[in-house]
Amino acid sequence: PDEIAVGELASRLKKTGAEVVRQLIKLGVMASVSDVIDYDTAALVAMELGAKVTKEVVVTIEERLIDVSADSEADLVPRSPVVVVMGHVDHGKTSLLDAIRKSDVVSGEAGGITQHIGAYRVQIKGKPITFLDTPGHEAFTSMRARGAMVTDIAILVVAADDGIMPQTVEAINHAKAANIPIIVAINKMDKPGANPERIKQQLTEYGLVSEEWGGETIICPISAKLHQGLDSLLEAVVLTAEMRELKANPKRAAQGTVIEARLDKGRGPVTTVLVQNGTLKQGDVIIAGKAVGRVRAMTDDKGEKLTQAGPSVPVEIIGMSEVPGAGDLFYAVADERMARELVMQRKEEEKAAASAPSHKVTLEDLFSQI
Numbered sequence: 001p002d003e004i005a006v007g008e009l010a011s012r013l014k015k016t017g018a019e020v021v022r023q024l025i026k027l028g029v030m031a032s033v034s035d036v037i038d039y040d041t042a043a044l045v046a047m048e049l050g051a052k053v054t055k056e057v058v059v060t061i062e063e064r065l066i067d068v069s070a071d072s073e074a075d076l077v078p079r080s081p082v083v084v085v086m087g088h089v090d091h092g093k094t095s096l097l098d099a100i101r102k103s104d105v106v107s108g109e110a111g112g113i114t115q116h117i118g119a120y121r122v123q124i125k126g127k128p129i130t131f132l133d134t135p136g137h138e139a140f141t142s143m144r145a146r147g148a149m150v151t152d153i154a155i156l157v158v159a160a161d162d163g164i165m166p167q168t169v170e171a172i173n174h175a176k177a178a179n180i181p182i183i184v185a186i187n188k189m190d191k192p193g194a195n196p197e198r199i200k201q202q203l204t205e206y207g208l209v210s211e212e213w214g215g216e217t218i219i220c221p222i223s224a225k226l227h228q229g230l231d232s233l234l235e236a237v238v239l240t241a242e243m244r245e246l247k248a249n250p251k252r253a254a255q256g257t258v259i260e261a262r263l264d265k266g267r268g269p270v271t272t273v274l275v276q277n278g279t280l281k282q283g284d285v286i287i288a289g290k291a292v293g294r295v296r297a298m299t300d301d302k303g304e305k306l307t308q309a310g311p312s313v314p315v316e317i318i319g320m321s322e323v324p325g326a327g328d329l330f331y332a333v334a335d336e337r338m339a340r341e342l343v344m345q346r347k348e349e350e351k352a353a354a355s356a357p358s359h360k361v362t363l364e365d366l367f368s369q370i
Ligand code: GTP
Pocket: 087, 088, 089, 090, 091, 092, 093, 094, 095, 096, 106, 112, 113, 114, 115, 134, 135, 136, 137, 187, 188, 189, 190, 191, 222, 223, 224, 225, 226
């Protein structure tokens, strides 16, 4: 997403809509609180209002909707953690989740390779935790980045017989960029070549120093295959989550992120979303990127029908007019007509942007010219 509503920007900046509108007028932009502005303008406004915000930061804030500064303290209640499982291909991420869920997703995967983000809700000692499984194959960088952006905690899976590999490093970087704590699971401890000490040593090079060596990183040796070490790992997840005191306001209109979306022949667009704040209800009108629609039906990760989904809950919904983009933000809105107008406007802006010659020079452009 490359735009933000003025009202939304105001609440992110803890300013009134009027203050932001005034600032926009100074910049020569005529916009009301309900209008949508692009990030360059948003970043300028933010800076003018004394917030240290770069374009990247604004995008990051927009993507991490768990920002609850707009909700009054009285409405905030604890929410369950969302945990992303990341790591190099074949290091055992899906196997770990299978072990936690007592399921068998791995054997159903083509070539044993995960190619999408799986979202699961599991009860751990009576408390729900949402887990996102991500692919380790190098081709899926954006999925991993997205996975890290919408979550609270990362479990980094490292195979004990293989060690730190390129996508392990990438995963560490995504988690750091998203500013979420990393818990390391050294997997495949049952293998003869397992060498956890070597991995702990390697991890220090990336700033992940084990607690037993005086650092702050929780490192759990496990075997997903033999279901060993899972209790300590899950305990670490629960403890880390408790320390973060995660909260949300279930009373407000839902907002969150599209995890993935596809077109189903019979049902039309099928969209998996993670509700990050508010409560999504059957019948709600939602807008996601350039797609708009009414939630006709919702199902959870077990295929059970739901009529509402609160914060941290992943749900599959049908009823969108078209397939939204993975990573798009979604909002439940009160006015369907307005939502459709906004979507039309977004589409027109995109068309205009596509036909206009681009003057933007990115860092990549600069480097590729050298
Ligand atoms: P991608 O999603 O493609 O990145 O792979 P993944 O990280 O999800 O790995 P997956 O769970 O598919 O496991 C890869 C292979 O490692 C499978 O053959 C698993 O059976 C095996 N494996 C996973 N965990 C263990 C373990 O603890 N011990 C042993 N010996 N094998 C394991």
